[in-house]
Amino acid sequence: MRPLRHGRNVESVRKPNPSREERAMLIAEELYLLLTKDLGTQESPGTQRGYGLTAALIADLVLAERVVLTEEQPPHLIVVSSSPTGHPVLDAGLAQLAGRNGKRLDQLVTWSKLDPEETVVASLVKQGVLAYGDRTFFGMGKPRTPEQDPEPERRTRTRLTAVLAGTAAPTAADATLLSVLQGLGVARYILKAESNGMRGQELKTRIDAVVEHSPTGEAVDRAVQALNAAIMAAAAVIPAIAVGGA
DSSP states (O other), rough: OOOOSSSOOOOEEEEEEEHHHHHHHHHHEEEEETBBTTTSSSSSSTTOOOHHHHHHHHHHHHTSSEEEEEESSSSSSEEESSSSOOOOOOOOHHHHHOOOOTHHHHHHHHHHHHHHGHHHHHHHHHHSSBBOOEEEEESSOOOOOBSSSSSHHHHHHHHHHHHHHHHSOOOOOHHHHHHHHHTTTOOOHHHHTTTTOOOOHHHHHHHHHHHHOOOOOHHHHHHHHHHHHHHHHHHHHHHHHHTTOO
16 A cells, blocks of 8 residues: 555555456446447436446546555545546546546546446447437437447347356456446346346345456455445435435
């Protein structure tokens, strides 16, 4: 561990796995595809998709060696390098974090300005994976993003199927995706086919095991677990408010 100027101890960051560079697609991009129907609307209405995408973005920035999370509870996010990554989604996130260095992770996950949905969609459209469609809510809502190339999502789901079955070791992306889906409470719904008939508790136990024992390096593992806790706490706020206001 190494101290930063403000005195907090932060975890060392493992070098990115070469296989990640070959994948090209960000975790945030893969998550958006999983949470979006082929016709371009949200898979599970009411899901706090923004929280999940923000958490995935932070995981991408950890893997890109631009940020780290402190070991204290609750963790804080530290920007260790502001140099551009060359990816518009990551660089937009870094720009937003410039004035929030050292903030608590749980506060950042719910910070709407860090939600990368707009830049993620633009990136996927540029790659030819999605297209911009008509707007929802009688033309007043967000534009639909119908799928143009199903192959990227198919590859992601194939990986997750193998990880859940125990026939493939999880990557940092796999562990993050599973953790975020579970934190949002939609893993059983989104991964119905990939979980191969697992019941809710069985799937939860399996995902917990994947996240806890993923061979991605201690710093990344802790980041994934910290993000999962932050998402679960954030996602629980909306129902609590709804009940309290009833």
